[in-house]
Amino acid sequence: LAKDLEAVRLSSGSKGRPATGRPAAAPVDTGRSSQALLADPLDLYNLALNDMTADNFALAARQFAQVLDNFPQSEVADNACYWLGECYYAQKDFPKAAEAFQRLVKEYPQGEKVPGALLKLGYALAEQKDQVKAAAAPLRAVIEKYPDSPEAKLAKEKLKVLSAAKPAGKRR
Numbered sequence: 001l002a003k004d005l006e007a008v009r010l011s012s013g014s015k016g017r018p019a020t021g022r023p024a025a026a027p028v029d030t031g032r033s034s035q036a037l038l039a040d041p042l043d044l045y046n047l048a049l050n051d052m053t054a055d056n057f058a059l060a061a062r063q064f065a066q067v068l069d070n071f072p073q074s075e076v077a078d079n080a081c082y083w084l085g086e087c088y089y090a091q092k093d094f095p096k097a098a099e100a101f102q103r104l105v106k107e108y109p110q111g112e113k114v115p116g117a118l119l120k121l122g123y124a125l126a127e128q129k130d131q132v133k134a135a136a137a138p139l140r141a142v143i144e145k146y147p148d149s150p151e152a153k154l155a156k157e158k159l160k161v162l163s164a165a166k167p168a169g170k171r172r
Contacts, residue, residue, distance in 0.1 A: 041071035045080055052087055061087035068103075078104060078111030085117065089124055098124040098131070105138075115151040118142045122158060135162060 048063030064084035068077055085100030101121035105114055118138040125135035139155040139162075146152050 041067050041074035045076040057087040057090045078108035082113035082117055094124045094127040115146040115149045119151040119155050
């Protein structure tokens with residue numbers, strides 16, 4: 001991560017902009033000369049959003065993780081956690097996606113992305129063969145806690161698909 005940040009800093013030149021033309025925040029001296037951080041969590045978050053929008057999910061995931069690691073109490077931290085999960089989900093890394101969505105629900109329970117995180121947690125668990133049964137719990141939580149949300153409707157649909165996928169015959 002430090003190398004990535006250093007590359008952004010070096011490519012910014014004297015105008016404070018990386019080679020891609022995206023605005024960059026000024027580096028901050030953290031007392032560790034080998035590491036530089038973007039000073040503003042919103043700048044780093046927006047950089048990550050741009051990379052995610054460009055389907056550069058691996059880079060965006062690293063940047064969202066940096067927001068969470070360096071600015072866990074910032075106003076964009078809960079959204080960064082959600083989009084981190086989405087980046088992992090897009091890369092089909094369902095265990096890491098589930099971990100990010102669980103983190104959002106646990107660390108940012110009042111965040112506006114909680115219904116979406118619960119829904120996507122259910123989706124990510126359903127994609128893992130050993131976690132399919134566990135997928136129902138977050139989907140039910142969306143329906144119970146946010147019954148009028150669009151996520152609740154999608155959770156109901158996913159639960160129907162999951163129950164239809166259960167093999168017929170003996171129940172354990």
